[in-house]
Amino acid sequence: MASISWPVLLFILVSAQVYTTSATTGGHDNLTAALECLPDQAASLLRLKQSFSFDYATTTTLLPWEGGTDCxxxxxxxCDTATGLVNALNLSNHGLYSYGIDQALFNLTSIRLLDLSMNDFGGSELPAAGFDRLSSLAYLDLSSSGFSGQIPISVAKITSLVSSDLSNQYVYENDGIMRNHLLVWEPNFQTLVRNLSNMRELYLDGVNISSSAQEWSSALAEHIPRLRVLSLNESFFSWIGDLKNLIFLTLSHGDFSRTTNFWIGNLTNLEELIILNSFFSGPIPTEIGNLKNLMVLTLDNCSLSGSIPVWIADLKQLSYVDLSYNNLSDSYKNTFAPSYKNAILDCIVKGLDPKFDITEIAKP
Structure with missing residues (x-):
């Protein structure tokens, strides 16, 4: 599950005028004029609760979710303190189990924040209809909750979305093989994103987008031009060079060994680049040297060979590097910038110390 960034969270909370039980502690006098939860909102929440079983390993029972109390x-x-309408529901990691999302959820049409992540929906499909009723939703997190099947087109109708996390964990099937279950390829990726121009963060870890080929990248660039954060770990992507406004990108399990023009050099606004468990079969791509705004660089377990290039020292904003678990040599010692301790770099090359912070070891 991805954590929501502070700018997006601030936008949602300010827009939603949320208060919760924890927010009322010690401040009851300030909320005496606030409306209580409306009866229809409470009824929908109680119906939603009835659709859940609770993991035996947790004592969570959604207290005090009982009729006759202020939901x-x-x-x-x-809730919105002015209207009494529910506008935030965060049930992340509550040990909930269900065979599907109950339609009662979609009666909460004023909701701005919905987080059902890290629960267990038993391999059920996302409802084909209902998400389109959540027309004010800005933050959606359904990650690591065991959903399967296709992402419904009703999600594409939530034009207010700012951050969406549909990341999915792999699931062991009856034959003992671990497979991805959540797909995105029908009707097509362009249809899914063409109305989501407000999106700033998109997490699709473990979502199979392979059949969309390069079409999904151009669709994101065309329809979500202000996308800043993208996570595609284990998503079977093939191209991403169109997304020139990204500032954060994380990828894994890609094969770049046959790429003649490494696309990463196009993403000149990147501040953080994380590539894990991928295959380059060669030196560190020189195109990374184009990323002058880069502050964090991770190329972990990427089958890289050769020496650590001198041009890394020309990335003046760079403050954190992880090049561990590759096949890099120590031939850089006579040419690398003298401001870096060779002993620390040896640890990176050999994988003895997976990470280091340049700001802690650089000396004039």
Whole structure:
């Protein structure tokens, strides 16, 4: 599951005017004029609760979710203080189990923040209809909750989305093989994103987008031009060079050994680049030297060979590097910038110390 960035969270909370049980502690006098939860909102939440079983390993039972009490003070629930409408529901990692999302959820049409991550929906499919009713939703997190099948087109109708995390864990099937279950390829990726121009963060870890080929990258560039954060770990991507406004990118399990023109050099606004468990079969790509705004660089377990290039020292904003678990040599010692301790770099090359911070070891 990805954590929501502070700018996006601030935008959502300010827009939503959320208050929850924890927010009312010690400040009851300030909320005496706030409306209590509306009866229809409480009824929908109670119906949603009835659709859940609770993991035997947790004592969570969604207290005090009981009829006749103010649902705006229930665990994980936030309300607009002026209207009494529920506008936030955060049930992340509550040990919930269900065979699907109950339609009662979609009666909460004023909701701005929805987080059902790290629960267990038993391999069920996302509802084909219902998400389109959540027309104010800005933050959606359904990650690591065991959903399967296709991402429904109703998600594409939530034009207010700012951050969406549909990342999915792999699931062991009856034959003992671990497979990805969440797909994105029908009707097509362009249809899925063409109305999501407000999106700033998109997490699709473990979502199979392979059949969309390069079309998904151009669709993101065309329809979500202000996308800043993209995570595609284990997503079977093939091209991403169109997304020139990204500032954060994380990828894994890619094969770049046959790429003649490494696309990463196009993403000149990148500040953080994380590539894990991928295959380059060669030296560190020189195109990374184009990323003058780069502050964090991770190329971990990427089958890199050769020496650490001198041009890394020309990335003046760079403050954190991880080049561990590759096949890099120590031939850089006579040419690399003298401001870096060779002993520390030896640790990176050999994988003895997976990470280091340049700001801690650089000397004039």
């Amino acid at each position: 705006c003070r229930w665990e994980g629930v936030g």
